[in-house]
Amino acid sequence: MKISNIFSKKNRILLRELVVTDFKLRYQGSVLGYLWSLLKPLMLFAILYIVFAKILKLGKDVEHYPVYLLTGMVMWTFFTEATSQGMSAIVSSGGLIRKINFPKYIIVISGTISALINFLLNLVVVFIFMIINGVNLHWSLTLLPLVIIELYVFSLAIAFLLSAMYVKFRDMSHIWEIILQGAFYATPILYPVTTVIGVSPLFAKLLLLNPMAQIIQDARYCLITHQSVTVTNLIDNPLVSILPYIFVVMLIFIASWYFKKNQKYFAENV
Amino acid sequence: MVKGDNQSVIIVKNLYKSFKLPHEQHNGFKQFIINFAKRKKGYEVQRVLNDINFDVKKGEFFGIVGRNGSGKSTLLKLLAGIYTPDKGLIQVNGSLTPFIELGVGFNPELTGRENIYLNGALLGFSRVDMLDMYDEIVDFAELGKFIDQKLKNYSSGMQVRLAFSIAIRAKSDILILDEVLAVGDADFQKKCLNVFRSLKKEGRTIILVTHDMANVEKFCDRALVINEGKAIAVTTPSEASKIYSKLNIDESKPVDIPELKKDINRWGSGDIKIKNVSINNSRNVVSPIINFGDDLNIIVEIEKNDKYKNEAYDIGLAIINQDNITVAGPNSLGLDLGTEDDIIMYSLKKSPLQPGDYNLTVAIFDKESGEPFDFYNNAMSFHVVSDKPAQGVVEIGGVWSTK
Numbered sequence: 001m002k003i004s005n006i007f008s009k010k011n012r013i014l015l016r017e018l019v020v021t022d023f024k025l026r027y028q029g030s031v032l033g034y035l036w037s038l039l040k041p042l043m044l045f046a047i048l049y050i051v052f053a054k055i056l057k058l059g060k061d062v063e064h065y066p067v068y069l070l071t072g073m074v075m076w077t078f079f080t081e082a083t084s085q086g087m088s089a090i091v092s093s094g095g096l097i098r099k100i101n102f103p104k105y106i107i108v109i110s111g112t113i114s115a116l117i118n119f120l121l122n123l124v125v126v127f128i129f130m131i132i133n134g135v136n137l138h139w140s141l142t143l144l145p146l147v148i149i150e151l152y153v154f155s156l157a158i159a160f161l162l163s164a165m166y167v168k169f170r171d172m173s174h175i176w177e178i179i180l181q182g183a184f185y186a187t188p189i190l191y192p193v194t195t196v197i198g199v200s201p202l203f204a205k206l207l208l209l210n211p212m213a214q215i216i217q218d219a220r221y222c223l224i225t226h227q228s229v230t231v232t233n234l235i236d237n238p239l240v241s242i243l244p245y246i247f248v249v250m251l252i253f254i255a256s257w258y259f260k261k262n263q264k265y266f267a268e269n270v
Numbered sequence: 271m272v273k274g275d276n277q278s279v280i281i282v283k284n285l286y287k288s289f290k291l292p293h294e295q296h297n298g299f300k301q302f303i304i305n306f307a308k309r310k311k312g313y314e315v316q317r318v319l320n321d322i323n324f325d326v327k328k329g330e331f332f333g334i335v336g337r338n339g340s341g342k343s344t345l346l347k348l349l350a351g352i353y354t355p356d357k358g359l360i361q362v363n364g365s366l367t368p369f370i371e372l373g374v375g376f377n378p379e380l381t382g383r384e385n386i387y388l389n390g391a392l393l394g395f396s397r398v399d400m401l402d403m404y405d406e407i408v409d410f411a412e413l414g415k416f417i418d419q420k421l422k423n424y425s426s427g428m429q430v431r432l433a434f435s436i437a438i439r440a441k442s443d444i445l446i447l448d449e450v451l452a453v454g455d456a457d458f459q460k461k462c463l464n465v466f467r468s469l470k471k472e473g474r475t476i477i478l479v480t481h482d483m484a485n486v487e488k489f490c491d492r493a494l495v496i497n498e499g500k501a502i503a504v505t506t507p508s509e510a511s512k513i514y515s516k517l518n519i520d521e522s523k524p525v526d527i528p529e530l531k532k533d534i535n536r537w538g539s540g541d542i543k544i545k546n547v548s549i550n551n552s553r554n555v556v557s558p559i560i561n562f563g564d565d566l567n568i569i570v571e572i573e574k575n576d577k578y579k580n581e582a583y584d585i586g587l588a589i590i591n592q593d594n595i596t597v598a599g600p601n602s603l604g605l606d607l608g609t610e611d612d613i614i615m616y617s618l619k620k621s622p623l624q625p626g627d628y629n630l631t632v633a634i635f636d637k638e639s640g641e642p643f644d645f646y647n648n649a650m651s652f653h654v655v656s657d658k659p660a661q662g663v664v665e666i667g668g669v670w671s672t673k
Contacts, residue, residue: 021380
């Protein structure tokens, strides 16, 4: 995978068609069509708000908790969608791979891009609620794109790894489903990090070394409130707090290498 | 023969490919772990291609022929870069577009128009490129007003036409076509053939993979015959055709001929036995169904007892139609068939047999005494088909005119 080749004209054309097709097919035959991309996060927000903010009364000490919650949820949804769609991308285009030779990573990227488009639409909803909730915008908002890039790279790396493994081991989809469920609770999405610090500060630090926790907390810091606990303000040693970022960078290299090594045999194994 | 310069566009050297065939479904961790624990491989290695060597020159129309399972599709996928060789070299100079299957990536839920763009993108065309070609594609595919309907509502013929008309726009140096002609109706096939002719005129390098020798002889400059993973020959189409039909005869299964015994349908001494009777047509395809007016070759395979290896014999046939009329009864009396060969062929150029069902009786006699070795009533049946109705027993070939 030469970097210069990834976005050659031919590959861009193909990527575009694949994404467009996927988007067209996703909402085909539904009355509201694309509107669902916006309606789904709205509905999700309504449920989360009622259950966690009103009934369970979680996050009372967190500023703008409903938006805080929604941000975490929206980012987690993207992570789940991108990795799951990316994982099945190679196997579900088996028919294509067996008949024509083209760069396989395009299909994995295409799977994650549809999730990315959904995510960006969801972010619009997040912004609307931020305004309704009276969130003060900070200069740190300009750092949000960096966080999104990290989130995307992390999801793509996992998608590359999983998609190549899934060709050989079909159990992967079930295993990943379980891991995702576990990881959902190992990531501070529903509960605020401050609750964890109250129980065990060491545990909270370990928790934030998980890249998803780091990413979500960084996003909340940029978007909602500077009271959000991030890996850099919880762990004093910069050599430790930089670990999740380094992990993401290393993972994308390892995943690309693994994918490249295995892609030669996709056509005969898929 | 199209003379290009002598530059090779494809060079294949010492090519090997094998597949791992799993013993059981092994796409899971469980099996993987079990096999790993038992230090068992869990698969069998099947060698599909064994030391293949050939090259294709620029501007050549090159055929690859082989029976089903001979490895020709694997070879094709290796050329197209879909599979990776185990060993050996494949060098391709120039852009190459494979058509392993027409309409790759077609989605039944999209309209014809949307599918044109998608399929085009797989071939490397942008939307702008496709817009320029759009009208031509729709015209050639004869789709007209159907173009904005979903593909799932198309007939199979319409889908094939659409796929083919996109495929032939690919402006690559080398085109690989796999059995493209096997689909579509007669009209469409004629169109394809015209396209082939014009491609050939343009001097593009084309590789045609097929089991139909007629197309190889019609278009190809050279052909590779492949059998059981080995390249048998790279030669002229007519030579390839001979080799290929011999392969077919050798491998065709006996038509379930029972052991020779004395009954009303089969009698004789059995010293020379009829082992197999088959029929093939002008394209060397073994089939009991032939088109009216096509060449008809009756192939009889015999088996001799050791003592009769050098015994002279005569053979007789009787072609009996559905009204029980013996239409013809050719025999070898007065001819010398020799004694070395065990395959005898009776060839009829442009068979005059009218459409219908026929029975074939075959008999082998001792040349001196006239005693039957094997007299086999209704050894096989065959059918002559035609889309035109006809009367009578044979076509007598007269010419109509008016004055």
